[in-house]
Amino acid sequence: MPGPLIEPNSAVGILLGLLAGLLVRYLLTRNPRNHPPSPPCIRGWIPWLGAALEMGKGPLEFIEKARQKYGPVFTVVAAGNRLTFISGKEGVSAFFKSKQVNFTQAVQKPVQHTASIAEESFYKSHDDILKMMTFRLSHNRLNAHITRLYNEFTLHLDQLSPQGTKELHDLVRQVMYPAVVDTLFGKGVCPTAKNTLKEFEEHFRTFDEGFEYGSQLPEWFFKDWSLSKQWLLKLFKNIVAKEEENKPSEDSAKALLHHLLDRLKGNDTHNYSLLLLWASQANANPMTFWALAFIISEPEVYEKAISEITSVFGKAGQQDLSITEEDLKRLPFVKSCILEAMRLRSPGAITRKVVKPLKVYNYEIPPGDLLMLSPYWVHRDPQYFPEPEKFKPERWTQSILEKNAFLAGFIAFGGGKYQCPGRWFALMEIHMLVVLFLYKYEFQLLDPFPKQSNLHLVGTQQPDGPCRVKYKLRE
Numbered sequence: 001m002p003g004p005l006i007e008p009n010s011a012v013g014i015l016l017g018l019l020a021g022l023l024v025r026y027l028l029t030r031n032p033r034n035h036p037p038s039p040p041c042i043r044g045w046i047p048w049l050g051a052a053l054e055m056g057k058g059p060l061e062f063i064e065k066a067r068q069k070y071g072p073v074f075t076v077v078a079a080g081n082r083l084t085f086i087s088g089k090e091g092v093s094a095f096f097k098s099k100q101v102n103f104t105q106a107v108q109k110p111v112q113h114t115a116s117i118a119e120e121s122f123y124k125s126h127d128d129i130l131k132m133m134t135f136r137l138s139h140n141r142l143n144a145h146i147t148r149l150y151n152e153f154t155l156h157l158d159q160l161s162p163q164g165t166k167e168l169h170d171l172v173r174q175v176m177y178p179a180v181v182d183t184l185f186g187k188g189v190c191p192t193a194k195n196t197l198k199e200f201e202e203h204f205r206t207f208d209e210g211f212e213y214g215s216q217l218p219e220w221f222f223k224d225w226s227l228s229k230q231w232l233l234k235l236f237k238n239i240v241a242k243e244e245e246n247k248p249s250e251d252s253a254k255a256l257l258h259h260l261l262d263r264l265k266g267n268d269t270h271n272y273s274l275l276l277l278w279a280s281q282a283n284a285n286p287m288t289f290w291a292l293a294f295i296i297s298e299p300e301v302y303e304k305a306i307s308e309i310t311s312v313f314g315k316a317g318q319q320d321l322s323i324t325e326e327d328l329k330r331l332p333f334v335k336s337c338i339l340e341a342m343r344l345r346s347p348g349a350i351t352r353k354v355v356k357p358l359k360v361y362n363y364e365i366p367p368g369d370l371l372m373l374s375p376y377w378v379h380r381d382p383q384y385f386p387e388p389e390k391f392k393p394e395r396w397t398q399s400i401l402e403k404n405a406f407l408a409g410f411i412a413f414g415g416g417k418y419q420c421p422g423r424w425f426a427l428m429e430i431h432m433l434v435v436l437f438l439y440k441y442e443f444q445l446l447d448p449f450p451k452q453s454n455l456h457l458v459g460t461q462q463p464d465g466p467c468r469v470k471y472k473l474r475e
């Protein structure tokens with residue numbers, strides 16, 4: 001009997017070859033330039049505005065719902081921008097390490113809107129200022145600030161009434177703002193005296209509260225915000241003119257502001273000074289509030305923090321302490337509480353500009369997109385932080401704190417080359433102030449512990465309701 005025309009083995013081979021050919025053709029023709037597809041896109045239905053209105057109602061929830069529906073990378077068209085959100089390990093790594101994304105290009109326009117710094121001046125000065133700040137506020141130079149800051153904190157704590165009822169956030173602001181500006185800008189350089197403070201505080205608060213929208217949209221949309229911004233810029237013009245004449249010549253006697261002026265050599269000095277003031281206050285203040293609120297609201301945590309403080313300084317009360325860097329190292333539980341509060345209340349989003357096509361998760365993100373990463377949601381990824389919603393200071397073991405290392409996935413200060421240059425100073429000042437408050441005062445929370453307001457993507461989360469405390473000097 002004649003055999004088959006084609007052997008069964010070679011028939012299978014031909015079939016497989018055909019299938020492979022078809023598959024290759026399908027893959028090539030599906031996308032003629034052989035590019036991975038763009039990420040799924042949420043456009044809304046109104047031209048230009050896109051999904052801005054829907055997202056504006058509750059941006060934090062909006063992006064998390066979109067992540068659950070579309071996966072770890074998706075684009076939102078909003079107010080003329082394409083915002084591409086990424087998450088997960090691959091996303092975090094691309095955001096901080098990829099050469100296809102750029103920090104300065106992402107923040108240039110917001111900087112121009114908020115402090116009227118022209119594009120050319122910003123690109124010329126930015127990296128130089130960042131280098132100066134990273135150096136001046138680095139971990140091994142904290143000693144240069146610690147004694148002055150401690151003296152300022154105690155001075156302003158002593159001015160509080162011995163007991164009272166107050167919004168915890170206001171209590172923190174009342175001490176932190178004057179102490180920190182006197183330390184970083186020079187004693188008495190910014191308004192800190194009672195008679196000048198009120199007007200300044202009102203303008204600064206309006207500026208800070210409107211920063212998120214003021215940084216994105218033209219100034220004429222926000223009249224009050226614009227007035228406060230102009231008031232602050234004028235104030236800094238006068239401050240800078242005076243400081244240029246009076247700044248100390250010795251390096252060690254200079255405050256951070258003087259080093260900034262040295263770098264800028266007369267260009268846009270008052271504009272950058274305003275930005276420095278904002279950067280030094282905007283996150284550290286609310287973070288101190290949250291750290292104290294978390295500690296006071298949980299009796300076991302509160303007790304443990306007090307017992308740690310007592311073990312270092314003796315019975316908590318009114319004795320004059322002198323807190324050194326070494327003392328702070330002996331208070332790891334309080335520091336763990338601060339880092340855990342930061343994890344839970346960190347900024348809703350940080351940003352980079354995509355400057356060349358960026359391949360991530362089998363998608364290609366086009367140049368021009370703003371790449372968005374949410375520290376707030378990364379900190380709720382159980383791969384990094386098991387039981388993410390729980391306030392668990394124990395996650396921050398002493399060994400990690402001693403090495404000045406953060407836990408993997410902790411990005412409250414951003415990351416990569418453009419990580420917050422003030423992070424070591426911020427941790428030190430918050431640590432010191434929380435310890436001083438707990439050492440000197442007894443607190444009782446009068447309102448239920450507030451959640452974070454879901455209305456903000458930029459900066460540390462704000463409380464969504466009152467958080468009053470009864471406070472009293474310890475005997």
Ligand code: HEM
Binds near residue numbers: 413
């Ligand atoms: C708890 C307090 C603070 C938090 C959570 C925080 C967080 C951040 C974050 C997330 C960024 C962006 C990083 C990135 O995109 O990768 C940033 C930038 C920055 N931070 Fe902080 N920060 C804090 C305190 C401070 C303090 C105390 C200062 C100054 C004394 C400061 C100065 C700055 C400056 C100047 C930048 C911009 C850096 C640049 O333009 O390259 N920050 N911060």
